[in-house]
Amino acid sequence: MADAIAPERLERKTTSMAGLMQHRVKTTPDREAFRYPVADQWRSMTWREAGERVNAIAAGLLALDIGRQERVGIVSNTRVEWILCDLGILSAGAATTTVYPSSTAEECAFILSDSGTKIAFVEDSGQLAKLRAHRNELPDLRKVILMEGAVPAENTDGWVMTLADVEAQGAAWLGKNSKAVDEAIAGIEGEHLATLIYTSGTTGQPKGVRLVHECWAYCADAMDAMKLITADDVQYLWLPMSHSFGKVLMAMHVVTGSVCAVDGRIPKVIDNLAVIRPTFMAAVPRIFEKVHNKVIAGVTDQGGMKAKIFYWALAVGREGSVVRQQGKEPTGLLALKLKIAEKLVFSKLKDRFGGRVRYFVSGSAPLAREIAEFFHACGILILEGYGLTESSAASFVNRPRAYAFGSVGLPMPGTDLKLAPEDNEILIRSPGVMRGYHNLDDATAETLTSDHWLRTGDIGEIDSNGFLRITDRKKDLIKTSGGKYVAPAALEGKLKAACPFISQVVVHGDRRNYCTALITVDEEAITKWAREHHIEGKSYQALVGMAEVKALLEPYVKDVNKTLAKYETIKMFEILPRDFTVEEGELTPSLKVKRKVVEKRYKDSLDKMYTGANAGGGD
Numbered sequence: 001m002a003d004a005i006a007p008e009r010l011e012r013k014t015t016s017m018a019g020l021m022q023h024r025v026k027t028t029p030d031r032e033a034f035r036y037p038v039a040d041q042w043r044s045m046t047w048r049e050a051g052e053r054v055n056a057i058a059a060g061l062l063a064l065d066i067g068r069q070e071r072v073g074i075v076s077n078t079r080v081e082w083i084l085c086d087l088g089i090l091s092a093g094a095a096t097t098t099v100y101p102s103s104t105a106e107e108c109a110f111i112l113s114d115s116g117t118k119i120a121f122v123e124d125s126g127q128l129a130k131l132r133a134h135r136n137e138l139p140d141l142r143k144v145i146l147m148e149g150a151v152p153a154e155n156t157d158g159w160v161m162t163l164a165d166v167e168a169q170g171a172a173w174l175g176k177n178s179k180a181v182d183e184a185i186a187g188i189e190g191e192h193l194a195t196l197i198y199t200s201g202t203t204g205q206p207k208g209v210r211l212v213h214e215c216w217a218y219c220a221d222a223m224d225a226m227k228l229i230t231a232d233d234v235q236y237l238w239l240p241m242s243h244s245f246g247k248v249l250m251a252m253h254v255v256t257g258s259v260c261a262v263d264g265r266i267p268k269v270i271d272n273l274a275v276i277r278p279t280f281m282a283a284v285p286r287i288f289e290k291v292h293n294k295v296i297a298g299v300t301d302q303g304g305m306k307a308k309i310f311y312w313a314l315a316v317g318r319e320g321s322v323v324r325q326q327g328k329e330p331t332g333l334l335a336l337k338l339k340i341a342e343k344l345v346f347s348k349l350k351d352r353f354g355g356r357v358r359y360f361v362s363g364s365a366p367l368a369r370e371i372a373e374f375f376h377a378c379g380i381l382i383l384e385g386y387g388l389t390e391s392s393a394a395s396f397v398n399r400p401r402a403y404a405f406g407s408v409g410l411p412m413p414g415t416d417l418k419l420a421p422e423d424n425e426i427l428i429r430s431p432g433v434m435r436g437y438h439n440l441d442d443a444t445a446e447t448l449t450s451d452h453w454l455r456t457g458d459i460g461e462i463d464s465n466g467f468l469r470i471t472d473r474k475k476d477l478i479k480t481s482g483g484k485y486v487a488p489a490a491l492e493g494k495l496k497a498a499c500p501f502i503s504q505v506v507v508h509g510d511r512r513n514y515c516t517a518l519i520t521v522d523e524e525a526i527t528k529w530a531r532e533h534h535i536e537g538k539s540y541q542a543l544v545g546m547a548e549v550k551a552l553l554e555p556y557v558k559d560v561n562k563t564l565a566k567y568e569t570i571k572m573f574e575i576l577p578r579d580f581t582v583e584e585g586e587l588t589p590s591l592k593v594k595r596k597v598v599e600k601r602y603k604d605s606l607d608k609m610y611t612g613a614n615a616g617g618g619d
Helices: 017-027 047-063 080-091 105-115 125-133 163-176 180-186 213-226 244-256 266-276 285-302 304-325 332-352 369-377 441-447 488-498 523-532 540-544 547-561 595-601 603-608
Strands: 032-038 041-046 071-075 095-099 119-122 143-146 160-162 193-198 208-212 234-237 259-262 280-283 359-362 382-386 416-419 425-429 454-462 468-473 502-508 515-521 570-575
Touching: 017 047, 017 080, 017 180, 017 213, 017 244, 032 047, 032 080, 032 266, 041 047, 047 080, 047 163, 047 180, 071 080, 071 105, 071 125, 080 095, 080 180, 080 244, 080 259, 095 105, 105 125, 105 193, 105 208, 119 125, 125 143, 143 163, 160 163, 163 180, 193 213, 193 244, 208 213, 213 244, 234 244, 234 266, 266 332, 280 285, 285 304, 285 359, 285 369, 285 488, 285 523, 304 332, 304 369, 369 382, 369 488, 416 454, 441 454, 468 488, 488 502, 488 515, 488 547, 502 595, 515 523, 515 547, 515 603, 523 540, 547 570, 570 603, 595 603
Parallel strands: 032 259, 071 095, 071 119, 095 193, 119 143, 143 160, 234 259, 234 280, 280 359, 359 382, 515 570
Antiparallel strands: 032 041, 193 208, 416 425, 425 454, 454 468, 502 515
16 A cells, blocks of 8 residues: 555646636637526526626726735625636736635625735625625725625715626726736736635634635646546536635636536526536535435335336446446446346436436545445446645546545646655645645644645545545544544445435544434435324424434444444434534535534533443443
């Protein structure tokens, strides 16, 4: 087993995202660039049209006297205007401060103040209200630009203007100086600041990650070299653009010249897939977990012959998956059975995603191996990847022809990997690694070595073929009172994959004599179960408090326990009265569980599982 991987050679072509966009517009002006919703209709935009809007936004910012590397914020859900504004900011030579749209008014004020943001784009009146509420704390913020809606009547000092006004002002500015944006782009240097992304953080105050133009230029070149998608692909993009995962997908879109359908409204994802019929989509594991659980629950409900056909097809699919994981194609009788399984079962599952997806990429949190293997058995390949905001999101990914389930793949071209000898912490070095935390020299020194290796805080191992496997977060490893180390993320993934009723799991046991779990139940699944069992008139909160629901989950937990070492097994679990949410602070905006927040909030529930009659059952 290796403990270091030398970087794959990478030919560099890109100098900045602004320059790349400029090149894309010149190269393929009349090809489709974006699809975006307006009311209930989807509209299309060519690269030429996108370039005109980007230039107008850039010129509008220059007319507002934005300086090189000065920060311009974006507070908005994912939409085509987010991307156009970001490219406009970069093309003006400025830097983007990204703010999650779910951030509170206080969080928005902190980020915009800490970053020294001068101008901010906001999606609508709701986001504008957050900034208005803390305007006295934002002396540097001289303009706010509304993407949609009218300027409010109380805007007597001109603090607020519309995006349309900025673009009109920019067009007029270009009329006087047609080379203004070209000159701004030509003056961009690789080490100039491009993006400040504030980590959502599972603990503590968010930190501003300084990503320079070279970071995104490297990502564009590395993804272009891997050919994950081509100009003929249609990507469906719904992930938060305020997150590095969304941003790196934008880089891939521009460098390939593909089509990108953009809509960040999560409730619309399934409906949109049927309309857009994408060939590629990236998502977080929760999306795949929910689809998997819904499929299994549906099959269980149907029962009878339909269930028998499904599980026969799944068994055949698993045989085919084993062959394909070896880089071969099934032949003979197995190939024939797979065709039948495809027609009877798998094609229906693929239709849920629009019927054309070649493969998915999963990132932001660990994907349970069981989930990846289930979808692969159904003929759907999910390529898991790995990266941090501090590494511009893209550091490792499985490839369509080189993948290993349970791993996060191979290093991106141009990325160095090694494991720290003392504890196997994953260390990364690449042009995509941040240049530090904004105004936090001590935190930067803790995270970056003197020779620019990024300490990821994740523990891993490298197999004989060079695939990286994440075994756990360094700070999340549980050490029981018996001295045994437990990786909670792996157990949580197994439980979510095994039980269609589970939404979230937090495994607990640090300095305790055994492991326990806090579990939240999927509202849709448990409501359906209650209806089928003639349990009427009970709220979700009342349902999850029933002894029958705990009894429903117990066999799944026992089945998972059979696959674990004794010290890893879940001895007890508690069902919580509601699911975790971003709004209540238990999930990050990228849907990772804030473990410390949950453990603190439900401390009494945890303590109860280790006291009195429950105190036995240790290692």
